[in-house]
Amino acid sequence: MQKFDVIIIGGGFLGLSTAYQLSKMGVSTLLLEAGDIGGGTSASCSGRAQTCEGHLDPLNIQIIRDGLAKHETLEEELGATYDWRKIGLFLLIKSEELWNRWKERSAILTPAGIPTEVVDRNSLQAAEPHMNTANLLGAAYSIEGMLDPLKFSLAYAKAAQRNGAVIQGRSRVTGFEVQNQRITAVKTNDQTYYADKIAVMAGAWTSKVTELAGISVPVHHTHAEALVTERIPEMIFNNVELADFYETIHGKARAVAIGVHPQLNGTLDISEAVTMTDRLHKGVSAWGATSISKELIQLYPFLEKARIVRCWGRPTSFTPDEEPLIGWVPGLDNLFVATSLVITITTVPLLSEWMAMMLQGLTPPVSLAEYSPGRFQTA
Numbered sequence: 001m002q003k004f005d006v007i008i009i010g011g012g013f014l015g016l017s018t019a020y021q022l023s024k025m026g027v028s029t030l031l032l033e034a035g036d037i038g039g040g041t042s043a044s045c046s047g048r049a050q051t052c053e054g055h056l057d058p059l060n061i062q063i064i065r066d067g068l069a070k071h072e073t074l075e076e077e078l079g080a081t082y083d084w085r086k087i088g089l090f091l092l093i094k095s096e097e098l099w100n101r102w103k104e105r106s107a108i109l110t111p112a113g114i115p116t117e118v119v120d121r122n123s124l125q126a127a128e129p130h131m132n133t134a135n136l137l138g139a140a141y142s143i144e145g146m147l148d149p150l151k152f153s154l155a156y157a158k159a160a161q162r163n164g165a166v167i168q169g170r171s172r173v174t175g176f177e178v179q180n181q182r183i184t185a186v187k188t189n190d191q192t193y194y195a196d197k198i199a200v201m202a203g204a205w206t207s208k209v210t211e212l213a214g215i216s217v218p219v220h221h222t223h224a225e226a227l228v229t230e231r232i233p234e235m236i237f238n239n240v241e242l243a244d245f246y247e248t249i250h251g252k253a254r255a256v257a258i259g260v261h262p263q264l265n266g267t268l269d270i271s272e273a274v275t276m277t278d279r280l281h282k283g284v285s286a287w288g289a290t291s292i293s294k295e296l297i298q299l300y301p302f303l304e305k306a307r308i309v310r311c312w313g314r315p316t317s318f319t320p321d322e323e324p325l326i327g328w329v330p331g332l333d334n335l336f337v338a339t340s341l342v343i344t345i346t347t348v349p350l351l352s353e354w355m356a357m358m359l360q361g362l363t364p365p366v367s368l369a370e371y372s373p374g375r376f377q378t379a
């Protein structure tokens, strides 16, 4: 009988970090991942621990500020390096409306412990001498974190395993047994597992997994394509994104929001071409690579001859109100769900501690009720 206290479904940042926290508490934990560890969206992301781009309500500001602080000692705690470092971030501003909006955001973020300022075009040009700033008024500037997302995923997986958690890749969940409003068993193609509590942390695949238990959660996704260049001389010094990233991509059939992230090995991670689609897949398109390249060369003309080494695509989940989904699912007594953190890498070290507490029936130091799945229930 393969019985555990908690079964987690999904081996991305959320599932792995929560498995680690549970195992640290002495809770017997099994994590089932359909493919490779981190092989969903997590290990393929840009690795940014974002700071100034989240929602401005007190809970979001707190989890960003305190989550970021956790990273400072996390490599030591997990006993593995994941190339944690700090880097400047410029969010490019093209319009007066955006300039004013970021002035207002900075006035809230800075005193709340997330220093952010708006700088003019001359200052931006001085910091990024090879950028074409012709169409820009300036940028919002902040400091953020960077890490290697595959190493980060594996650091959590290995630390959880050292604490006794069972982390199982190539184990797709194909069904559940449900009795008296409880999930009593979790099935893969060739095994059946039992646990008191089930946590679905399956990213963009979350609603597909909960549907196997007859439960619908409003988790949607967009499909994002990204690419990496060959090594280039050190001519880009900060992360660069659009100040209106979310408006640029959301609600559009397809759109490019250029993001440029210099890597430790001298390559550039370039994101992202976004498509609205119902299909969950990991594919790339000619449109994606060419549209990203066009925007990139517009911003950094010296990259015209840089070679693309690899392109990839992954789904990113979001909820109807674009807030995280965390908590017990109405309709079943032992089903927990967590996905769509919005600012994931920064907040996951802190939120995973709190999610592990909730899975143990404990109350986290700060209520996550506003992220509860129950908020989407109609009367």
Ligand SMILES: Cc1cc2nc3c(=O)[nH]c(=O)nc-3n(C[C@H](O)[C@H](O)[C@H](O)COP(=O)(O)OP(=O)(O)OC[C@H]3O[C@@H](n4cnc5c(N)ncnc54)[C@H](O)[C@@H]3O)c2cc1C
Pocket (backbone or CB within 6 Å): 009, 010, 011, 012, 013, 014, 015, 032, 033, 034, 035, 036, 038, 039, 040, 041, 042, 043, 044, 045, 046, 047, 048, 049, 050, 171, 172, 173, 174, 201, 202, 203, 204, 205, 209, 224, 225, 226, 271, 272, 313, 314, 315, 316, 338, 339, 340, 341, 342, 343, 344, 345, 346
């Ligand atoms: C191009 C790109 C760049 C990004 N950059 C950043 C960034 O810089 N910073 C940041 O914070 N966020 C970034 N994101 C978003 C970030 O990657 C996601 O928020 C994060 O990876 C989600 O983690 P997760 O654990 O919820 O989901 P995932 O990493 O997708 O993990 C869910 C796992 O569930 C597994 N699964 C699905 N179905 C089943 C099943 N039936 N049985 C078992 N397992 C199953 C999947 O295989 C998957 O591995 C980026 C996203 C993209 C696409």
